[in-house]
Amino acid sequence: MEVLTDPYGRTVRSLRMSITDRCNLNCIYCHNEGHIGHSKEMSVDTIVNIVDVASQFGVNRLKLSGGEPLLRKDLEDALVRLPEMRDVSLTTNAVLLRDRASSLREAGLNRVNISLDTLDPEKYNMITNCGNGTFDKVLDGIHAAVDAGLTPVKLNMVLLKDLNDNEIADMLEFTRNYGGNVILQLIELMDFRDLPQYRINAREVEQSLLNVSSDVKVRELHKRKKYIIDGAEVEFVRPVDNTEFCANCNRLRVTADGQLKPCLLINDNHVDVANATREELPDLFRSAVSKRVPFCRN
Numbered sequence: 001m002e003v004l005t006d007p008y009g010r011t012v013r014s015l016r017m018s019i020t021d022r023c024n025l026n027c028i029y030c031h032n033e034g035h036i037g038h039s040k041e042m043s044v045d046t047i048v049n050i051v052d053v054a055s056q057f058g059v060n061r062l063k064l065s066g067g068e069p070l071l072r073k074d075l076e077d078a079l080v081r082l083p084e085m086r087d088v089s090l091t092t093n094a095v096l097l098r099d100r101a102s103s104l105r106e107a108g109l110n111r112v113n114i115s116l117d118t119l120d121p122e123k124y125n126m127i128t129n130c131g132n133g134t135f136d137k138v139l140d141g142i143h144a145a146v147d148a149g150l151t152p153v154k155l156n157m158v159l160l161k162d163l164n165d166n167e168i169a170d171m172l173e174f175t176r177n178y179g180g181n182v183i184l185q186l187i188e189l190m191d192f193r194d195l196p197q198y199r200i201n202a203r204e205v206e207q208s209l210l211n212v213s214s215d216v217k218v219r220e221l222h223k224r225k226k227y228i229i230d231g232a233e234v235e236f237v238r239p240v241d242n243t244e245f246c247a248n249c250n251r252l253r254v255t256a257d258g259q260l261k262p263c264l265l266i267n268d269n270h271v272d273v274a275n276a277t278r279e280e281l282p283d284l285f286r287s288a289v290s291k292r293v294p295f296c297r298n
Contacts, residue, residue: 111154
């Protein structure tokens with residue numbers, strides 16, 4: 001099998017695909033997957049063709065994202081047609097998840113990442129610019145995901161200085177209620193919206209986790225650490241100014257309008273696959289991977 005290896009020796013094994021720019025929230029820090037502006041969404045046929053060709057190159061992990069991917073009512077139609085892969089996951093705000101968790105699982109989804117930055121409903125409303133009642137829908141979505149077997153559920157908590165950075169212990173306690181089926185992921189703010197007041201000190205956060213952890217494991221991908229704290233698991237994702245993160249990146253992205261995107265943070269090297277035939281897609285994948293460079297260099 002031919003594999004996709006970039007000029008820096010990094011083999012692409014993972015695809016992250018945005019299937020819509022639309023979202024039902026408006027988070028203060030949102031980076032829209034590095035894509036600005038709303039666009040025509042890919043059809044189910046296009047989504048399936050792109051993933052199918054990627055799988056023939058040995059790509060075995062797929063993460064579907066948005067915007068908010070659950071705004072696509074045809075998501076299950078796409079999932080059921082995808083090739084067999086090692087892992088198919090979805091990143092969602094979970095507002096609409098409660099009523100679709102079971103159907104997504106039945107269609108072939110393995111697990112979900114859920115964005116939840118705070119356990120305080122008022123803070124949640126402020127961060128997401130949403131109305132009362134939305135926070136409760138998210139909690140219902142988390143429960144439904146666990147019940148449907150979309151596990152491990154990973155809670156994505158973007159750390160915001162002086163806003164939610166004092167809630168890590170509370171969030172860990174929240175995950176413990178799910179008996180290992182929910183894992184906390186702390187995420188360093190990617191400051192696309194010029195919000196320096198919310199930037200935390202990443203090294204201090206990692207040191208604080210280390211100080212209270214009973215065990216530390218290292219994930220093969222990105223060499224990222226997992227801290228075990230009183231039985232709960234927490235990872236800290238540091239994509240900002242992180243040469244190690246870039247050096248181990250094995251992911252190619254697809255924008256909602258069908259552009260292969262070699263790097264989240266680079267916007268001038270996209271490869272258009274929106275209207276490509278199935279026969280044209282392999283060479284377009286090769287072209288996109290040849291353009292990959294580490295954004296964070298030594």
